[in-house]
Amino acid sequence: MKRWLPLLVLLVCAAFAFRALGLIDATGLWTDELYTTGKSFQPSYPALLQMLSRDTHPPFYYSLLWIWGQLLTPSAVTLRLFSWVTYLAGGLVITAQAGRLTSVRPRLAMALAALFAFCSPYPVRFAIEGKGYALLVLLVALAWWWRQRQRPLLYGLAVALAACTHFYGLFLFALTSLWDASRRRWPLAGVGAGALVPSLLWIVVASAYLLRSGTGAWIGTPDFALLEDTLARGLGLWPLPKLVVLLLVLAAIQRWGCHPTSRVAAGDWPAADRSGLIPSLLMVLAVVAVSFFKPLAFSRYFVVLLPALIPWLALRAAALPLNRLGQWLGGSALVLLLLSWWWHSFADLDPALSGQVARESNQFQLLSRQLQAEPHRYSRRARLFNLSDRMETAAGRMDPPPVPWGDGDALQRALISRPAPSQLWLADSGSARASRPRLNRLQQQAEAAGYRCEAVDLEAPYAQLRRCAPVGVSGTSGLPSASAAPDPRMETAAPQP
Template sequence: MDRRTRTTLLGLLLLAAALRFPTLGAQSYWADEAATVDVLRHPLGELLGAVRDQESTPPLYYLLAWVWTQPLGDSEAALRALSAVFGLATVPVAAAIGARLGGARAALAAAALVATSPLLVWFSQEARAYALLVLMAGASVLLLLRVLELPSRGRLLAWGACAGAALATHFFALFLVAGEVVWLAVALRADRRLLAMALAPPAVLGLALLPLALDQRSAGRASFIGEEPLGTRLAQVPKQLLVGYDAPGEVVAAVLAGLLALAALAGLRRAGGPVRALAAVAAASVLVPLLLVVAGDDYLVTRNLLAVAVPLLVLLAVGTAGLPPRAGTVVAVALATVGAATAIAVQVDDGSQRENWRDATAAFGHEATGRGRAIVVLPGSGRVAVEHYLPGARLLRRPEVVDGLVVLGVAGTSAGGRTDAPAPPGQVPGFAPPTVRRASTWSAAAYAPADPAGAAVDPGALGALGPGAVVLLQRP
C-alpha cells in the first residue's frame, strides 16, 4: 500500500475504535452477558466444566476472557473491552483480504465497511464469543488466500491453526471452514501431503470438540431459537447483517443499505476465480444451516451466521472496486456512512440497546434488609442478569415470609421487534400499594407488607403476576 492508502486505513482504524471503545460501559449486561460473567467467576480448573454445563458454545473465548479478567475485572467496560479489541483487529484483516481480491480500493472499502458495520460494532461491545468468531473466521479466509498464493508448510499450518481456533470459538464456524476445506482440496489436489498437513489441526480439534457439542446439544439450551417463526428469522438475516438489530429509522437505513449493497454486487460481474470461490463458500455457510432446519436442527439466527460477516462485507467492498472509480467510491462511502450513523444512533437511543437490568435493579437498592425480599423478574429470561446485579438473589422454591417485594419489568426483543417493559401490578395480596419507578425501557415497583410482621409469599402465586415470570428471594 502507498502512503495515502496506509494513512486512510489508519483513519478507518481510529473510526472503528471510536465506535467501539468509548461507550463500552454505557449499557447494562443482558442475560447472556451475565451468564458469561457467571462462568468466568469459576476457578480456571472448573472453567471447562462450567462452559459444558452452562453454555452452548466451545471454550476458547471463555479461556481468553478468564485470563483477561484476572487483572482487569469483570465490569461491563473491562470485560467488553476484550471483544472490542477483537473487533478492532478485524478491520486490518478485512483490508488485507480486500487487497488480495480487489486491490487498494477494495482494501479501503473492506476496512470501512467492517469498521462501521452496526452488527459488528454491536458484538464488539458484547461480552460473548461472537467478536472472536468474526475475527477468527476472517483470519482463516486471509490465511487461505496466502496459501493459494504460495503453498508452504508454514502457511498451511497457520491456516489450520486459525481454522481450528474458529471451531473452538463457535460450532457454526464449521460451515465456513468446511467450505474452505473444499476450496483447498481443489487447489491442492496435486499435493495430498500438503493438504493433509493443513487439515490435521482443524480435524483433530473438531473431533475433540464433538463430545462437548453433543452434550450441549442434548441440554437444549438453544431450543428457544426455534420458537420464533422461521420466515421472520430468514428476513432478519440480510437486514441485520447490513444494519444490525434495532435502531431509530432502521427501515429507511435497511432499504438504503440494501440498494447500495445491490449496486456493489453489480460490480462483481467480472470478478475473478478467487472472488467467485469466496462467494460460494459464504453462500454455503448460510445455506447449510438452512438445510439443517429442514432436517430438524433449527439454530438459524443471525448471530450464528456471523462467520460469514467479513467474507460478505469484503465481497461488497470488492464489488465497489469493480464499479467505475467515482461510482464505486460513492457506493462504498455511502454504505459506510449508513453503517456509522446507525451504530451511533443505537448508542444514543435507549430503546435500541440491551435490556437494562442494571438500572432496573438499582431502582430500590442492591441490598436486602430484615428477612429479605422477593423479586419478581419480568420476563424471566432476565433471571441471570438480576442475580448478577442483586447479590444473594436466588430462585424462590417454597413459601417464605419477607419484608418486601419488588417487581422488575424490562423491555426486550421478540420476533416482531421490541417489546415494552411489562407494567407492574397495582395491587398484590398481603402488600400495600406499590411505589413505582419507571424509565423508557424498564419499570420497578416496590411493595411493603400490609402487616409490619411481614408477608408470606408463595412462588406459584407471584409467578402468576406476569407471563414467564421468575421469582427470586434475596436475603441480606
C-alpha cells in the same frame, strides 16, 4: 487513488472505532453478557470448564476471557474491552486480505475493505459486546488469510480456534474442507478437517446439555424476518429499500459509469473461491436448510460471513474501471451509506440516540442500583441479578449488597420465617410482556402468604418492579430511601412522562 484518500479513510475508521470505545460503559450488561461474566470469571480454570460443559458454546472465547480476568479486574468495561481489541485486529486482517487478493488497485480495495470492516453496523455492534463474535471474526479472517497463502498448518490452527469459539466456525470450515476436497486441494482439506476434531470432542463432553430437546429452542425456523434482520445488521436502517437503491446505483454505474473499452474481466469465481466466499455461502445454504428441521439459523451468527464477503466486495468494487460519472455515483453512494451507518451502528449503543440505557431490552443495572440496600429482593432470574450486582460493585458504582438476590425458593423461605418481612421487592428485567409471567408466579407466592403487591413505575421500559407488603400495612409505591442515588445517565435517558 488520490494520496489524501488513505488518510481520510483512516480518520473515518478511527472515528467509528473510538466512538464505539467511548460507549463501552454507556449501557448496562444485558442477559447474554451477564451469562458471559458468570461463565468466564470463575475462581479456577477447572471450574470454568465444568461450567462450560453445561453451555451451548465451545470453550475458547471463555478461556481467553478467564485469562483476561486474571490480568485485569473483571468488570463490564474489561469484558467489553476484550471484544473491542479483537474487533480492531479482525478489521486489520480483513483489510490486509482485500489487498492481498487483488492485483487491480489494491490500495483502493484495502480502503473500501477498511470502511466496511470498521464502520458497518455488523462489526460495530459486536465491537463492545461481551460475546465471542468479534473474536470469531478475527479467527475466521486469519483462517482465510492462511488458506489463501497456502499455509496449511497455520490455516489449521486458525480453523481449530474458530471452531472452538463458536459452532458456526465448525459448520463453516466443515463445508470449506468439503469444498477444498472437491477442488483436489488435499493438504488444505485434510488439515481443515483434522482441525475440527477438538470442537467435535467438546460436543461429546457437553453432549448431555447440547443434545437435549430444549437446547436452542428459542431459535425459530427460517422466515423472511431472518433475512431482513440479517440484512439490517449489515446495511443498517431500512435494509431492503437500501439494498434496492444500492443495486440500482450499481446498475447505473455498470451502464453509464464505466469506460467501455477497458472493462475488467469478471473473475468472480476465482476471487470468491480464494476469499472463502463460496464455502461461506454453502454454509449459509446448509444451515438454513437444516434449520427447517432443527433451527440453527440466527441473524447474529451470520457475522462469520464478514471475513469472506468484505474482501470480495472490496476487490470487485476496486476493479470497476470508473469514469468521472461512475466515480461520482460510487463516491456519493459510499458517503451516504457511511452517514447512515454513523447513526444505525450506534442506535442501540448510545443512550443519546436510543433515549434509554437499555440494551437488548434489558436493564439489570438499574434494578441492581435501586435495590442494593434492600434485604428482601427476589426474582426468577436471581443469578443474573447477582451477576449484575457483582459487575456494578466491581465498577465502583454501588456498595456490596448486604444479601444476594433470592429466587422463588428463597422467597418461600422468607414467607414462612418469623417475623415475616415488612416488605418484599419482586423484580425482573425485560419487556413487560416477557416479564409478567415470571413476576406473576412470585406475586402469587407472596399473596398466598398474606401480602398485597403493587407495581412500581421506574419510568424505564425494561425494568419491572413490584413492592409487596402484608395486608393492612400501608406504604408507598416509591423506591426505598436507602437505595443508591440514580445514575445521572439514567435520569437523562429515561423517557419523560
